[in-house]
Amino acid sequence: MAGDSYSKYEIRWRNPNPASAALLVIDMQLHFASIAAPILSALRCTVSLCRASGIPVFFTRHRHRSPDDYGMLGEWWPGDLILDGTPDAELLPDIGRLFGDRVLEKNTYSAFAGTGLEETLRAMGIEEVIVTGVMTNLCCETTAREAFVKGFRVFFSTDATATANKELHEATLKNMAYGFAYLVDCTRLEAALEPNS
Numbered sequence: 001m002a003g004d005s006y007s008k009y010e011i012r013w014r015n016p017n018p019a020s021a022a023l024l025v026i027d028m029q030l031h032f033a034s035i036a037a038p039i040l041s042a043l044r045c046t047v048s049l050c051r052a053s054g055i056p057v058f059f060t061r062h063r064h065r066s067p068d069d070y071g072m073l074g075e076w077w078p079g080d081l082i083l084d085g086t087p088d089a090e091l092l093p094d095i096g097r098l099f100g101d102r103v104l105e106k107n108t109y110s111a112f113a114g115t116g117l118e119e120t121l122r123a124m125g126i127e128e129v130i131v132t133g134v135m136t137n138l139c140c141e142t143t144a145r146e147a148f149v150k151g152f153r154v155f156f157s158t159d160a161t162a163t164a165n166k167e168l169h170e171a172t173l174k175n176m177a178y179g180f181a182y183l184v185d186c187t188r189l190e191a192a193l194e195p196n197s
Contacts, residue, residue: 004158006173006183014182015192016155018053022126024111026133026140027062028095031088035162036134040094042159045186046132047096053193056124057096059103060111062139063089069107109142118150128153130184136163137172148180156181 025047028036036043047057063084064070073081082089091097104115112118121129129152131144140161144154156176163169177183184192 004173005170006158006177009174009177010183012177012182014153014155016055016128016130016153016182016184016189018050018055018193020126021050021055021128021130021155022121022124023047023050023055023057023130023132024143025057025059025095025097026111026131026143027060027135028092028133029061029082029088030090030092031062031082032134033092035164036092039134039160039162040092042157042186043132044094044096046130046157046160046189049186049189049193050130051096055130055193056126057098057101058111058117059091059095059097059101060115060133060139061089061091061103061105062107063105064107071108073108109139110146111139111143112146112150121152126152128155130155130157130189131181132157132160134162136161137168138163141172141175144176144181154181155184157185158183159185 050057062082064081065084104111104117106115129147131140133140144156147154158173
């Protein structure tokens with residue numbers, strides 16, 4: 001990662017603990033297929049590494065059922081909301097999801113808002129979250145910030161998150177490294193999650 005614009009903010013390093021971590025795969029849906037395409041390989045790698053280490057995997061699916069649940073997103077993204085029951089709302093087929101995986105449905109940026117995620121994680125003894133998916137600077141960043149505020153240790157993927165452009169992506173990585181999360185990628189996760197590492 002050296003040479004990236006966010007590297008100078010990355011002054012803290014830590015490995016996730018498989019015994020107390022969960023992987024959050026945010027909004028990998030058809031609506032975001034073009035944004036998600038470049039990270040599919042890294043995302044599948046991350047999911048596979050976490051599964052092999054016994055880390056539970058949670059997928060989120062962003063969708064709106066009626067104008068009653070648009071909230072501020074209706075003002076911010078008029079005409080670009082993901083409506084439940086449409087193809088855009090479906091999860092992409094090649095993201096490593098298995099039958100029986102938990103899928104949380106949400107209607108705002110945070111995976112914690114109205115989904116029961118915090119309660120589920122606490123009940124499972126989860127203390128850390130690894131954040132992946134789309135979009136880096138919206139749902140992924142909001143979820144990571146809220147996890148941090150709620151007392152979860154946060155790991156944020158640099159290669160299994162994506163957004164509209166590199167500038168926005170790297171702006172989030174700077175903020176994450178500076179005050180919210182340990183940055184990881186597939187290479188780091190592989191080394192961290194190896195037995196006896």
